[in-house]
Amino acid sequence: MKATGFPQGLFLVLGGRATELLGQLGDVALLTGRTFYYALKPPYELRPLLQQMDHIGVKSLSICGIAAVFTGLVLALQTSYGLARFGAKAYVGIVVSLSMVRELGPVLTALLVGGRVGSGITAEIGAMKVTEQIDAMRALGANYIKKLVVPRVLSTMLVLPLLTVLADVLGIMGGMIISQYEFHVESHLYMNTIWRNLRLADLLSGLGKTVVFGFLIGIVGCYNGLEVSGGTEGIGRATTATVVTSAILVLISDFFLTKFFWWLEILV
Amino acid sequence: MTARAIELCRLYKAFNGNQVLQGLDLAIEAGEILTILGGSGTGKSVLLKLIIGLLKPDAGQVLVEGEDIVPLQEEELLKVRRKVGMLFQGAALFDSLSVKENVAFPLREHTRMTEAEIRDRVAEVLALVGMSGVEEKLPSELSGGMRKRVGLARAVALTPRIVLYDEPTTGLDPRNVDKINELITDLRAKLHVTSVVVTHDIQSALRISDRVALISEGRIAETGTPAEITQAEHSAVQEFLAGHL
Numbered sequence: 319m320k321a322t323g324f325p326q327g328l329f330l331v332l333g334g335r336a337t338e339l340l341g342q343l344g345d346v347a348l349l350t351g352r353t354f355y356y357a358l359k360p361p362y363e364l365r366p367l368l369q370q371m372d373h374i375g376v377k378s379l380s381i382c383g384i385a386a387v388f389t390g391l392v393l394a395l396q397t398s399y400g401l402a403r404f405g406a407k408a409y410v411g412i413v414v415s416l417s418m419v420r421e422l423g424p425v426l427t428a429l430l431v432g433g434r435v436g437s438g439i440t441a442e443i444g445a446m447k448v449t450e451q452i453d454a455m456r457a458l459g460a461n462y463i464k465k466l467v468v469p470r471v472l473s474t475m476l477v478l479p480l481l482t483v484l485a486d487v488l489g490i491m492g493g494m495i496i497s498q499y500e501f502h503v504e505s506h507l508y509m510n511t512i513w514r515n516l517r518l519a520d521l522l523s524g525l526g527k528t529v530v531f532g533f534l535i536g537i538v539g540c541y542n543g544l545e546v547s548g549g550t551e552g553i554g555r556a557t558t559a560t561v562v563t564s565a566i567l568v569l570i571s572d573f574f575l576t577k578f579f580w581w582l583e584i585l586v
Numbered sequence: 587m588t589a590r591a592i593e594l595c596r597l598y599k600a601f602n603g604n605q606v607l608q609g610l611d612l613a614i615e616a617g618e619i620l621t622i623l624g625g626s627g628t629g630k631s632v633l634l635k636l637i638i639g640l641l642k643p644d645a646g647q648v649l650v651e652g653e654d655i656v657p658l659q660e661e662e663l664l665k666v667r668r669k670v671g672m673l674f675q676g677a678a679l680f681d682s683l684s685v686k687e688n689v690a691f692p693l694r695e696h697t698r699m700t701e702a703e704i705r706d707r708v709a710e711v712l713a714l715v716g717m718s719g720v721e722e723k724l725p726s727e728l729s730g731g732m733r734k735r736v737g738l739a740r741a742v743a744l745t746p747r748i749v750l751y752d753e754p755t756t757g758l759d760p761r762n763v764d765k766i767n768e769l770i771t772d773l774r775a776k777l778h779v780t781s782v783v784v785t786h787d788i789q790s791a792l793r794i795s796d797r798v799a800l801i802s803e804g805r806i807a808e809t810g811t812p813a814e815i816t817q818a819e820h821s822a823v824q825e826f827l828a829g830h831l
Contacts, residue, residue, distance in 0.1 A: 445681075454678035457638050458692045458740070459667040461660070 346541050349463075353471050353537065356464040366469040374435045374470075375477035379484070381434060382427050386485035389422055390414060390492025397493075398501040407501050411508035412515045414493035415486075419516065423486040424524045425572055428531035431478060432564035436539040437557040439470050443543025444553040452544070467544075471536035478532035479525045486524070519586075523579035530575055534567045590649070591616040591748055591780035592637055597646035599632055606632055607643070608804030616747075619774055619781040621791040623826065624801035630784040631675070633801070634750045637782065638670050639663040650748070668696055671741030671779075672750040677733040679725035679740070685712070686721035689740045696744060711739040714776070715769055731762030738769060742777060749773065751783040755790050763787070767794050788827065792816070800826060 393414050401407040443466060446452050455462045490512065497503040542556040542563070592614040599607040606629035614620050624630045635641040636648055639655050647654050655666050679688050689708045693699055699707065712718050715735040725733060734754060741749060751770065755763040767790050774781055785791055791798050792812040799809040802822035810818060816827065 449676055449681075450674045450678040451680055453635070453640050454672070454674055454680070456640055456660075457667055457670075457672045457674075458695060459664040460691070460695050461664075 349541055350537055352463050353467050357468045357472060367473055370469045370473035371477050374473050378431055378434055378481060381430055382481045382485050383488055385426055385430055386488040387492040389426060390489030391496050393417055394493035394496035398497060407503055408507055409511055410497045410503055411511040415490050415512045415516050418489040419486050419520050419524045423482050423489055424528045427482045427485045428568045429565055432535045432568060433561050436535045436560045436564045439539030440543040440557045440560040441553055443540060444546035444556050447546045448549055467540045470540055474536035475529050475532035478528040482528045519583050526579060527575045530571060531568050535564045538564045593649040595647040598644045600644055610805050612806050614782060616780050617778060618796040619794055620797045621783040621795040622799050622801055623791050628801050630801060631752050634752050634784055638672055668744055669746055670748045671746035673738050673741050673754055675753040677737030679733055679737055681725055685723050685736050689743050692744045711743050715739045731758050734766060748780045753785055755787050770794050
């Protein structure tokens with residue numbers, strides 16, 4: 319085989335990686351198409367969806383709750399510190415609530431759920447793949463996308479907004495506690511600035527993003543699980559890939575979704 | 587003339603450039619027990635997955651009861667798979683479901699049976715494989731032999747006409763090997779199914795089979811009754827027998 323020099327070798331490697339990435343994007347697009355097709359096609363199975371919602375949602379309550387409260391506490395501390403320089407610490411409530419509702423609530427919840435749930439989905443489906451349970455499901459005449467992928471993707475899409483609402487509320491409450499006891503901003507003043515200035519559009523733009531984040535976490539988790547090869551070592555690699563990929567996708571898509579919702583708010 | 591349950595015509599299959607099947611031809615008669623022997627990595631399990639449509643060949647035909655299943659889409663294959671049951675190497679029971687739910691799985695998927703009917707059918711097939719009374723256990727609570735028997739109960743729950751066995755005796759102690767071998771012959775007698783067994787356990791193959799086929803270099807090197815196979819002069823057969831007998 320002819321040896322390749324520096325630029326040719328680099329282009330070969332980059333070209334190979336690009337082709338691989340395009341192939342994976344194509345596979346994810348196909349899986350997405352099939353997932354929505356089978357989600358819309360009867361019969362609709364409610365039981366696995368509810369089981370997944372319990373597994374993904376209820377069991378993520380504590381981690382999301384703790385993260386939200388402490389984020390609210392820190393956010394209020396830092397914001398009040400900054401606002402106090404301008405004599406505007408009375409406005410800490412609206413700053414904390416806007417930050418939580420529009421940005422930190424959705425993104426933090428998505429990152430935490432992506433880590434906990436996305437990796438769990440990959441590990442579970444990956445283990446089923448290497449132990450031939452997915453083959454068995456197909457051999458028994460069942461549609462594995464409808465059985466495994468649809469409930470997981472739909473439940474992450476449904477549960478993430480609910481967890482975000484909880485995170486928003488707890489974060490704002492955490493901010494209120496710090497504002498009152500550290501900076502002597504009365505709780506009614508804190509809440510008043512929120513009621514007067516926070517709009518429904520702020521809440522909806524945050525929640526709208528979480529539906530997309532939920533989809534990304536669910537589909538990446540399922541795709542990596544279905545692509546597992548190489549036994550238990552392969553499962554380890556796939557779960558790591560899910561955590562990294564879903565976090566990066568959440569952060570990148572957050573920028574474009576924020577732009578999109580801004581545009582939508584101006585339009586409406 | 588006996589009808590052919592399965593016909594494999596000039597099958598080719600490669601994985602990452604490694605040619606596993608190279609123009610393989612094989613016909614399996616209805617009602618017979620045919621065992622496919624061969625070393626590791628010779629494509630035995632691939633062959634079973636091609637028969638049930640879990641894999642597609644690169645070229646060739648797979649006729650199941652006369653119908654070529656290669657061009658069929660996944661949804662069309664579901665109908666074909668009702669006719670075929672498969673016991674996987676590690677049983678492939680669903681971890682999160684109890685034994686009862688595992689066996690009931692194909693019944694819920696393909697029939698409109700009531701819960702009472704499903705319960706009765708599950709008890710019936712579990713009794714058939716000698717596993718009565720374990721309905722509520724989880725797969726993790728069962729031994730390797732028990733898992734395979736439950737896997738077999740699940741494979742025959744819909745009374746398929748063809749049953750595929752992927753290494754049914756691998757990893758089992760001699761007592762369980764005997765039990766599984768008895769089950770394969772019993773099921774043929776009771777359910778009149780066509781059985782295709784893939785194994786490298788030559789002792790079991792010679793004991794249970796009507797015919798034995800040896801796969802070597804991506805093709806069937808020799809087929810015949812157990813007596814014919816042991817007398818065959820083909821070098822691949824002799825090498826395989828010498829390595830295992």
